[in-house]
Amino acid sequence: xxxxxxxxxxxxxxxxxxxxxxxxxxxxxxxxxxxxxxxxxxxxxxxxxxxxxxxxxxxxxxxxxxxxxxxxxxxxxxxxxxxxxxxxxxxxxxxxxxxxxxxxxxxxxxxxxxxxxxxxxxxxxxxxxxxxxxxxxxxxxxxxxxxxxxxxxxxxxxxxxxxxxxxxxxxxxxxxxxxxxxxxxxxxxxxxxxxxxxxxxxxxxxxxxxxxxxxxxxxxxxxxxxxxxxxxxxxxxxxxxxxxxxxxxxxxxxxxxxxxxxxxxxxxxxxxxxxxxxxxxxxxxxxxxxxxxxxxxxxxxxxxxxxxxxxxxxxxxxxxxxxxxxxxxxxxxxxxxxxxxxxxxxxxxxxxxxxxxxxxxxxxxxxxxxxxxxxxxxxxxxxxxxxxxxxxxxxxxxxxxxxxxxxxxxxxxxxxxxxxxxxxxxxxxxxxxxxxxxxxxxxxxxxxxxxxxxxxxxxxxxxxxxxxxxxxxxxxxxxxxxxxxxxxxxxxxx
Amino acid sequence: xxxxxxxxxxxxxxxxxxxxxxxxxxxxxxxxxxxxxxxxxxxxxxxxxxxxxxxxxxxxxxxxxxxxxxxxxxxxxxxxxxxxxxxxxxxxxxxxxxxxxxxxxxxxxxxxxxxxxxxxxxxxxxxxxxxxxxxxxxxxxxxxxxxxxxxxxxxxxxxxxxxxxxxxxxxxxxxxxxxxxxxxxxxxxxxxxxxxxxxxxxxxxxxxxxxxxxxxxxxxxxxxxxxxxxxxxxxxxxxxxxxxxxxxxxxxxxxxxxxxxxxxxxxxxxxxxxxxxxxxxxxxxxxxxxxxxxxxxxxxxxxxxxxxxxxxxxxxxxxxxxxxxxxxxxxxxxxxxxxxxxxxxxxxxxxxxxxxxxxxxxxxxxxxxxxxxxxxxxxxxxxxxxxxxxxxxxxxxxxxxxxxxxxxxxxxxxxxxxxxxxxxxxxxxxxxxxxxxxxxxxxxxxxxxxxxxxxxxxxxxxxxxxxxxxxxxxxxxxxxxxxxxxxxxxxxxx
Numbered sequence: 001x002x003x004x005x006x007x008x009x010x011x012x013x014x015x016x017x018x019x020x021x022x023x024x025x026x027x028x029x030x031x032x033x034x035x036x037x038x039x040x041x042x043x044x045x046x047x048x049x050x051x052x053x054x055x056x057x058x059x060x061x062x063x064x065x066x067x068x069x070x071x072x073x074x075x076x077x078x079x080x081x082x083x084x085x086x087x088x089x090x091x092x093x094x095x096x097x098x099x100x101x102x103x104x105x106x107x108x109x110x111x112x113x114x115x116x117x118x119x120x121x122x123x124x125x126x127x128x129x130x131x132x133x134x135x136x137x138x139x140x141x142x143x144x145x146x147x148x149x150x151x152x153x154x155x156x157x158x159x160x161x162x163x164x165x166x167x168x169x170x171x172x173x174x175x176x177x178x179x180x181x182x183x184x185x186x187x188x189x190x191x192x193x194x195x196x197x198x199x200x201x202x203x204x205x206x207x208x209x210x211x212x213x214x215x216x217x218x219x220x221x222x223x224x225x226x227x228x229x230x231x232x233x234x235x236x237x238x239x240x241x242x243x244x245x246x247x248x249x250x251x252x253x254x255x256x257x258x259x260x261x262x263x264x265x266x267x268x269x270x271x272x273x274x275x276x277x278x279x280x281x282x283x284x285x286x287x288x289x290x291x292x293x294x295x296x297x298x299x300x301x302x303x304x305x306x307x308x309x310x311x312x313x314x315x316x317x318x319x320x321x322x323x324x325x326x327x328x329x330x331x332x333x334x335x336x337x338x339x340x341x342x343x344x345x346x347x348x349x350x351x352x353x354x355x356x357x358x359x360x361x362x363x364x365x366x367x368x369x370x371x372x373x374x375x376x377x378x379x380x381x382x383x384x385x386x387x388x389x390x391x392x393x394x395x396x397x398x399x400x401x402x403x404x405x406x407x408x409x410x411x412x413x414x415x416x417x418x419x420x421x422x423x424x425x426x427x428x429x430x431x432x433x434x435x436x437x438x439x440x441x442x443x444x445x446x447x448x449x450x451x452x453x454x455x456x457x458x459x460x461x462x463x464x465x466x467x468x469x470x471x472x473x474x475x476x477x478x479x480x481x482x483x484x485x486x487x488x489x490x491x492x493x494x
Numbered sequence: 495x496x497x498x499x500x501x502x503x504x505x506x507x508x509x510x511x512x513x514x515x516x517x518x519x520x521x522x523x524x525x526x527x528x529x530x531x532x533x534x535x536x537x538x539x540x541x542x543x544x545x546x547x548x549x550x551x552x553x554x555x556x557x558x559x560x561x562x563x564x565x566x567x568x569x570x571x572x573x574x575x576x577x578x579x580x581x582x583x584x585x586x587x588x589x590x591x592x593x594x595x596x597x598x599x600x601x602x603x604x605x606x607x608x609x610x611x612x613x614x615x616x617x618x619x620x621x622x623x624x625x626x627x628x629x630x631x632x633x634x635x636x637x638x639x640x641x642x643x644x645x646x647x648x649x650x651x652x653x654x655x656x657x658x659x660x661x662x663x664x665x666x667x668x669x670x671x672x673x674x675x676x677x678x679x680x681x682x683x684x685x686x687x688x689x690x691x692x693x694x695x696x697x698x699x700x701x702x703x704x705x706x707x708x709x710x711x712x713x714x715x716x717x718x719x720x721x722x723x724x725x726x727x728x729x730x731x732x733x734x735x736x737x738x739x740x741x742x743x744x745x746x747x748x749x750x751x752x753x754x755x756x757x758x759x760x761x762x763x764x765x766x767x768x769x770x771x772x773x774x775x776x777x778x779x780x781x782x783x784x785x786x787x788x789x790x791x792x793x794x795x796x797x798x799x800x801x802x803x804x805x806x807x808x809x810x811x812x813x814x815x816x817x818x819x820x821x822x823x824x825x826x827x828x829x830x831x832x833x834x835x836x837x838x839x840x841x842x843x844x845x846x847x848x849x850x851x852x853x854x855x856x857x858x859x860x861x862x863x864x865x866x867x868x869x870x871x872x873x874x875x876x877x878x879x880x881x882x883x884x885x886x887x888x889x890x891x892x893x894x895x896x897x898x899x900x901x902x903x904x905x906x907x908x909x910x911x912x913x914x915x916x917x918x919x920x921x922x923x924x925x926x927x928x929x930x931x932x933x934x935x936x937x938x939x940x941x942x943x944x945x946x947x948x949x950x951x952x953x954x955x956x957x958x959x960x961x962x963x964x965x966x967x968x969x970x971x972x973x974x975x976x977x978x979x980x981x982x983x984x985x986x987x988x
Contacts, residue, residue, distance in 0.1 A: 061780055061815040062749070063842050067686040070846035106638070116636050125619050142610050144600070144829040180674050180832075184853040191711060192561040212852065217685060217711065255556070286555055321555040335638040336858030338674075352561035358706065359678040360853055363860040364830030 070216070095475040098447065102479070104467045105451040111390045111469045115383050116333050119373060127372030128365055141364040148357040149178025153367045156374040157341060161326055163380070164297035165307040175343055177353040178367075182294050182327030182340040183213055184360035189323055189342055190218035191356065192349045193288045194255035199223050200290070201243060201257045203235045205419075205456035205463070207264040207292070214258070223247055223254070226459040229421065232411050233266045235259070237277050244285060256288035257281065262295040262305065265456055265465040266419045267412025269303060275311040283318050290323045295415050297331030300395070301388050303413040309343070319345035328370070330416065332383075337366050391416070391469070394476065398468045401480035405487050416469040417451075423462030425490040435461040438490070445489050446482035564710070589969040592941065596973070598961045599945040605888065605963045606881045610827050613873050614863075621866030622859055635858040642851040643672025647861045650868040651835060655820055657874070658791035659801040669837055671847040672861075676788050676821030676834040677707055678854035683817055683836055684712035685850065686843045687782045688749035693717050694784070695737060695751045697729045699913075699950035699957070701758040701786070708752070717741055717748070720953040723915070726905050727760045729753070731771050738779060750782035751775065756789040756799065759950055759959040760913045761906025763797060769805040777812050784817045789909050791825030794889070795882050797907040803837070813839035822864070824910065826877075831860050885910070885963070888970070892962045895974035899981050910963040911945075917956030919984040929955040932984070939983050940976035 063071075094100035128141065140150075149157075154173035162171050179185045186209075194200065196219040202210060204224035214220045225243045227233040240257070247254050257278060261270045270278070282289040291308040299305045312319050324343040329335035339362055344350050374380065398418055399409050410419040426434045432454045439452040453463035471479065557565075588594035622635065634644075643651075648667035656665050673679045680703075688694065690713040696704060698718035708714050719737045721727040734751070741748050751772060755764045764772070776783040785802040793799045806813050818837040823829035833856055838844050868874065892912055893903050904913040920928045926948045933946040947957035965973065 061782060061840075063840065063846070064686055064689050064692075064749075066689075067842055067846035070849045071842040073849060110637065113636060120622075120635075124622055128614075128618055140830075141614075142607060142828055142830050143604065144823075180855060180857065181852075187853055192558055195558050195560075198558075212849075217850070217853075255558075288555060329638075334636055336634075336636050338855055338857040346555075346557065348557050348561055348565040352557070352564035355564045355567060355706075356711070358675075359681050359711075361674060361832055363674065363832040363857050365863060366857040366859050369859060 066217070095478045098482075101443075101447045101449060102470075102482070103449040104470065104479070105449045105465065106467060110333065111394070112333050112383060112387045115379075115386060119376070119379050119383075120369075123372055123376070124369070127369045141368055143364075145361075145364050145367070147361040148354045149176070149362060150364070150367050150371070153178060153362075153371050153374075156371045157326075160374040160380065161296075161341070161343070164331060164384075165293070165310065166305055169307055169310040169313050171309065171343065175345060175350065177342040177344075177350060177357055178362055179340040179342065179357060180338040180360045180362050182292070182325050182329065183209060185325050185327065185340040185342045186210065186213040186292065187216075187218060188353050188356050188360065189290060189325070189344075189349070190214045190220045192352045193290070193323070194218070194220040195253075197221065198253045198255045199247060201225050201240065201247070201254060203227055203240075203259050203263070205233065205265060205453055205458035207260055208451070208455045210258065220255070221252070222258070223252070224457045224459075226457075229410070229460055229463070232268060233263070233419070234268060235270070235274070235278075237281060240278075240281060254285065254287055256290055258290045258292070260292040260295070261308070262293075262299060262414030264292070264295060264415060265417040265451065266410050267415035267417060268410075269299070269305055269413045272306045272311060275306060275308055276317075279308075279311060279317050279322070282321055286321075288321045288323060290325065292325040294325065294327045294330050296326070297384060298387075298391065298416060299414040300392050300412075305414065312345070321346070323349065332373075334370070337370065338362060339366065339370055393473060394468045394471050397473055397476045398466065398471065398479070401476055402466075402483070405480065405484055407483075407487075410463075417465040417467050420464050420466055421462065422464050423460070425487060426462045427493075430461045432461055438462075438486075439464070441489060442483075442486055445486050448479070448482050448486075560711070589972045592976075595937075595941045595943060596964075596976070597943040598964065598973070599943045599959065600961060604827065605884045606827050606877060609873075609877050609880060613867060613870070617866055617870070618863070621863045635862055637858075639855075639858050639861070641855040642848045643670070643856060644858070644861050644865070647672060647856075647865050647868075650865045651820075654868040654874065655790075655835070655837070658825060658878075659787070659804065660799055663801055663804040663807050665803065665837065669839060669844065671836040671838075671844060671851055672856055673834040673836065673851060674832040674854045674856050676786070676819050676823065677703060679819050679821065679834040679836045680704065680707040680786065681710075681712055682847050682850050682854065683784060683819070683838075683843070684708045684714045686846045687784070687817070688712070688714040689747075691715065692747045692749045693741060695719050695734065695741070695748060697721055697734075697753050697757070699727065699759060699947060699952035701754055702945070702949045704752065714749070715746070716752070717746070718951045718953075720951075723904070723954055723957070726762060727757070727913075728762060729764070729768070729772075731775060734772075734775060748779065748781055750784055752784045752786070754786040754789070755802070756787075756793060756908030758786070758789060758909060759911040759945065760904050761909035761911060762904075763793070763799060763907045766800045766805060769800060769802055770811075773802075773805060773811050773816070776815055780815075782815045782817060784819065786819040788819065788821045788824050790820070791878060792881075792885065792910060793908040794886050794906075799908065806839075815840070817843065826867075828864075831864065832856060833860065833864055887967060888962045888965050891967055891970045892960065892965065892973070895970055896960075896977070899974065899978055901977075901981075904957075911959045911961050914958050914960055915956065916958050917954070919981060920956045921987075924955045926955055932956075932980075933958070935983060936977075936980055939980050942973070942976050942980075 094102050151173065154176045157176065157178070158171040158173045162169055177188075179188060190200075190213065199221040200214060200223070202222050202224055204226050206224065210222060214222055223243060225235065225240050227235055227239070244254055259270075259278075261275075262268070263270075279289060289308070293307060296305055296307060308322060308324055311317070312322055322345050326341040326343060328337060328339040342353050344353070395418065402409060402418065402420055406424065408421050410421070412419065422438065423430060425438055427437065428434075435452050435454055439450065442448045442450055451465035451467070453461065453465070456465065588596050645667070648670045651670065651672070652665040652667045656663055671682075673682060684694075684707065693715040694708060694717070696716050696718060698720050700718065704716060708716055717737060719729065719734050721729055721733070738748055753764075753772075755769075756762070773783060783802070787801060790799050790801060802816060802818055805811070806816055816839050820835040820837060822831060822833040836847050838847070889912065896903060896912065896914055900918065902915050904915070906913060916932065917924065919932055921931065922928070929946050929948055933944065936942045936944055945959035945961070947955065947959070950959065
């Protein structure tokens with residue numbers, strides 16, 4: 001059957017001019033009818049160009065639609081956590097003074113800051129300016145360096161990532177573009193893999209930052225693939241297929257599948273089999289597959305992480321569509337250093353990302369510091385051994401404390417959150433509004449900032465992320481006591 | 495007179511349905527006729543979406559149009575200089591070994607690297623981790639900091655910029671967003687001030703990086719306002735008006751005027767009167783005005799730099815449209831540190847830029863280093879005194895050497911280039927091809943990389959930028975000797 005299209009006259013080339021004009025005539029008739037009935041339909045998306053009525057009077061200078069959108073963009077719950085964190089950093093008495101806010105929403109890893117501190121104090125000067133050939137080093141930090149990262153850092157990073165990912169995969173430094181954090185790495189990949197208005201599928205609940213990194217400037221849409229609590233929020237291929245089919249039906253061009261593994265915030269791991277299925281899914285649909293593996297080195301003792309790169313190595317699968325994101329904020333407690341990685345098997349993407357890295361390059365002194373730290377074969381294993389123990393301990397204690405309050409957590413194998421089921425504390429009917437009510441109650445009653453599930457696009461209201469990596473065993477009782485207050489308030493008001 | 499529009503049915507609300515359908519019918523008829531005749535019209539711009547015929551077969555995964563464009567984007571002459579610089583940094587024998595390439599195209603300021611080296615060796619550890627309260631400092635470098643820069647750095651930067659700009663203007667840290675270099679600062683401003691397909695006017699010859707920073711991702715166009723050698727490449731309001739008028743006639747939405755002051759590459763300064771005229775021009779056209787002042791501290795002895803901020807202060811002019819770019823790569827020889835500044839008087843732009851700074855933030859160790867360096871009231875004045883002397887000396891000697899070869903330079907008051915008139919060495923007819931022939935001759939005959947005027951959109955073929963900030967008095971004779979070879983080759987072949 002031939003397709004009838006509005007520009008038939010152009011496509012057919014003969015005799016279609018009249019038909020190609022009459023079809024839009026009919027289409028416009030129905031379009032107008034539709035618009036008449038839906039005129040007040042609002043949209044929260046960033047407009048490509050402003051509707052005429054919204055253009056401000058010419059007396060004040062106009063800024064871009066993006067600037068207007070961002071300036072009015074309300075801080076989301078995770079932003080509020082991050083801001084409080086910047087302010088609170090020096091409030092050493094926040095665990096003893098009940099009037100002080102404690103943020104448990106942003107997964108800044110402070111669990112092993114003492115180890116970083118010790119290393120820096122011992123190695124700082126040597127890392128930055130060397131000892132023997134000072135001139136060489138100052139040339140290497142004050143002057144221009146390749147925007148996509150120093151060769152030495154790429155080599156050190158490859159070895160480090162390989163170790164963190166279980167030692168089963170050898171990474172090639174030439175597949176790497178280094179960026180000032182995983183955040184610009186995700187944005188850069190979005191710019192490289194999809195055109196504006198295209199979309200990525202993303203299993204939900206997902207890391208709230210994805211929305212900003214993918215949508216704001218690259219204007220790529222995210223379509224959540226909702227996972228359910230009854231499956232411990234595990235992704236299923238059937239759901240993925242269904243969401244893809246629906247997107248296709250709506251005419252959306254899906255260009256990739258983006259996921260974090262270990263999953264952030266829930267903390268479960270994708271099995272080797274599941275990863276293979278995802279690669280096959282991406283191949284069948286001819287789309288990209290992007291794994292955010294920034295928590296690869298934050299897996300609990302006894303659990304096994306499998307990198308997407310490992311599956312490819314063992315299976316000889318189509319690599320051209322495969323991209324990995326990494327960074328040092330979570331695994332190495334170095335959020336302030338702003339070090340991120342794009343690891344891609346696609347040469348076009350690598351070439352483009354190298355050019356774009358001019359906008360997000362890592363400063364050279366920081367690169368020198370990190371080269372030195374990652375290459376320290378005594379420090380790195382010790383750090384990870386200690387970290388794994390501390391994560392496990394704090395997590396277990398927090399989970400036990402929550403359990404005593406009747407709050408269960410999703411089963412997790414990695415990461416820095418307890419993904420807590422507080423549906424029992426929610427007023428009915430359960431919806432996003434009720435969830436945010438409870439979130440505000442945590443702030444007002446207990447002075448605790450946690451992450452509401454809705455910020456992570458969780459489809460079931462009442463789940464909350466509690467980040468434990470600012471805590472030690474000592475102050476877990478303080479946190480539990482504060483949460484108890486909220487539980488009691490809820491019980492008395494329900 | 496009422497407007498007849500395609501969606502008349504919606505706009506009028508009564509009786510317009512039929513008319514609103516018939517009008518598009520007619521429009522589509524003519525659109526198809528037009529498209530039939532212009533199907534092969536090529537364009538070098540980045541396409542927003544690919545024409546159907548260009549979609550590759552489904553066996554290989556597609557990347558974005560931007561990635562395809564960038565991956566095939568030829569390195570421009572200034573890129574080649576920058577790459578050679580990264581490779582050449584350690585070629586200490588490049589001035590003695592005639593087979594080694596010398597890059598004189600990228601304005602990386604190495605004139606005072608010895609002073610930076612000395613400061614770092616004395617102050618490094620104290621700057622980064624302090625002496626008394628180590629814990630506080632490690633918290634302040636390893637952990638998350640505000641993406642748009644530390645408050646202390648903004649304060650130090652305000653004082654520093656005020657000093658560099660002649661001490662006549664007081665800058666407010668709250669008008670500042672710090673970025674990982676001036677490059678992302680320009681891109682971020684482009685995203686904030688203009689929508690895609692809008693344009694900025696920019697006096698030419700201009701800094702080649704603007705093309706990448708403004709066009710690549712923000713998709714804002716640059717319209718050159720050509721300045722002539724007979725006026726020593728000085729901007730005139732009459733030309734500006736004419737170019738604006740032409741753009742308006744073509745339906746282009748001009749959203750701003752972007753210029754560097756001191757001008758890069760020519761090196762002339764905008765007078766106070768000219769700056770006032772430009773602000774008035776921007777006000778009349780209701781557009782933004784963006785001054786790139788990264789060379790403010792590289793003005794020659796006896797010359798006076800006037801910042802755009804100073805003019806506003808003295809005149810009480812409309813500030814909402816005024817934005818300044820700054821960075822430490824040129825003035826403080828710290829290109830590798832990646833420190834840039836957006837200084838804006840527009841609160842919407844500031845709010846948006848703060849949100850966007852998540853993609854280009856400066857790493858915290860570097861911020862701590864810079865705070866310490868900028869606040870060193872002994873070092874900074876000494877550095878600038880020495881630098882001013884060295885710039886003047888090297889520049890004068892290079893200019894004199896070139897003059898002996900019959901090559902005159904444009905009059906300049908600042909900056910790190912000699913803008914040299916080599917029209918006499920060009921084969922006829924003078925055009926861009928001949929200019930690039932000569933540029934290649936410099937590489938092949940003399941192993942020198944300089945910047946051809948066409949890379950800076952200079953309208954007169956035969957002008958070249960020679961950056962002198964890698965040179966000392968000692969090696970100027972080497973450079974002149976190498977250039978003499980090219981001159982002789984040209985004379986024998988002309």
